[in-house]
Amino acid sequence: MKNFSRLTLYHKILLLALSMLALLGILLGLLLWNSLYDLTGQQLDQRGMEVTRHIASLSADHVLTDSRYSLHELISETRKNNTDVSYVVVQDAKQGVLAHTFSQGVPRGLMQANPGIGSSVSIVRLNTSEGMVRDILAPIEQGEVGYVRVGLLEDPMRGQIAAHLRNLILATLAVCLLAALLAANLASRIASPITQLALSADQISRGQLNVQVPARSHDEVGLLAKAFGQMAQSLSRTNVERDRLLTELARKERLRKVLLNKVLSAQEDERKRISRELHDETGQALTSLLVSMRMLADRTTDAQQREILLGARDLAANTLRDIRDLAVELRPPVLDDLGLLPAVRKYLTQFEQRHGILVSFTAIDGRVHGPTAMALYRILQEGLTNIIRHADAQSVEITIDIRENHIELIISDDGKGFIVKSLDHTRKDNRLGLYGMRERAALLGGTLTISSAPQKGTVITVVVPNPREE
Incomplete structure (x- = not known):
């Protein structure tokens, strides 16, 4: 058998x-x-x-x-x-x-x-x-x-x-x-169209959708061959339409990336402008105000007025310090001057002091500048912001591994974690922090992966190409 x-x-x-x-x-x-x-x-x-x-x-x-x-x-x-x-x-x-x-x-x-x-x-x-x-x-x-x-x-x-x-x-x-000869002829007439259908199906499976399936008879096999030919033509038309849609989708995706790059570039330019204005104009104005208030406090003979002026001066000084911190956070000058690693070290020091979370930073020396440094810095900022808002963590570990062909950024915390599939719900609720991080990585040709579980903490791994200078 x-x-x-x-x-x-x-x-x-x-x-x-x-x-x-x-x-x-x-x-x-x-x-x-x-x-x-x-x-x-x-x-x-x-x-x-x-x-x-x-x-x-x-x-x-x-x-x-x-x-x-x-x-x-x-x-x-x-x-x-x-x-x-x-x-x-x-x-x-x-x-x-x-x-x-x-x-x-x-x-x-x-x-x-x-x-x-x-x-x-x-x-x-x-x-x-x-x-x-x-x-x-x-x-x-x-x-x-x-x-x-x-x-x-x-x-x-x-x-x-x-x-x-x-x-x-x-x-x-x-x-x-004689009957055997007739049976052989009949078997050939029955099997030949089916064999042709099998060969055509094999060609279609390999993507050759322009194959012609001849219908030599009007019986069930002929009807099957006709239906098979119509199916092949329909698949061919569907593939042509699919290719057209994929081409259009790829074009729109490229356009989206270009526009997103322009948006992010414009955003960074605007942050840089605001940072410069806050540091230069607003900072200088507050510094002049502090000097004037100090001079008034030294000249006044009324103790109450002097106390009021000194209190206002201290408030202005605190405001000046906050504005300068905000200006640095908007566009850290060290990132443009010294590169990614010094900017990250300075930011993590301020983050640890401000929020009381233990931060461990490990990095292999290397210089990263330009859009890649800015994108990784923003991804790190957003990741730490999410930890403050949602993780309830006690410690954070940051690792930056600069290799010849790629750069790897790992953000790990010991917080309460979450179910990764629930990210779809957070997206519906317009909580787009993680998606913004992923978009920044994708614009650099990289990937962002998330590993987490309830009460197990969260690990975010970002891998992007290393734009080596020629």
Whole structure:
């Protein structure tokens, strides 16, 4: 059965057709053999009775006149004229032998093999040295005068049957051969379109959607081929439309990145401008105000007024310090002057002092400037802001690994963590801090991954290409 399943459809159909033809031929041969065998047996019995009765009718007078010479002439002539007659024996009413055609006497036991009863014809099949013989015993004058026993050979008639059967078998084989050729042609007509469909399906699976599937007939296979061709054309049109949409989507994605880069660049430029104005103009104005208030406090003689002026001066000094911190946070000058690592160290020192969270910083020395440094600095700022807002952490570990081909930033905390899949809900709630970090990394051609679980803390890993200076 396994070997049958490995055959092609053509060979399966052909094998089934040949098997059915062979089975039909065998059954037909057996049926014909049995039918001819039975018919031949009936014909032999009929012929034997005719010969025996003919001899009985001719030998009655010879038996009554006891003319044994005439009886011998009669049975000898009968045996000579009928080649299928093996022997003839004439008996009297008491089963005594009056004449026979045996050259060496009547074989022992022949009379007992078919003793005969009354006036009816008795037929017994005997196995002799000449083959199967039908021993036919017929009475003469109802058995009152005697009996005639004739041995009729079966082989001549069987030989004729075998010859006819051989001719029939040859004719059957010829018909089976013709039927096999027709079955092979039919199998080819059925299997060829299906094989073509299989080849076309294989070509389509490899992306060759312009394949043509010919429909050579109007039967079910032809309808299947037509439907298959229509499906291939539909897939081709769908792929063309898909490619067009993908091209348009890629174009819009490139445009989105360009616009996002411009937005972030404009944002950084605006932060730089505001930082400079806060540091220069607002800072200088507050410094002048502090000097003026100090001078007024030194000149006044009223202790109450002096206390008020000194309190206002301290408030202005605190405001000046906060403005300067804000200006640095908006655009740290050290980031432009010294690069990423010094800016991060300074920011982490201020972060630890301001929020009371233990910060561990590990970095491999290297210089990172430009957009990459700014993006990583902003990602770090946003990550630490999220820790303050949501993590309830006691310590933070920051690692910056500057390699030849890439830069890796790792932000790890021991906070309460969260289920990463819940980020979809935070996005719906417009809490876009993590998504902004991911967008910044993607704009640099990098990735941002998040690993977290409830009460297990959070690890944010950012990997971006290292823009090595030529």
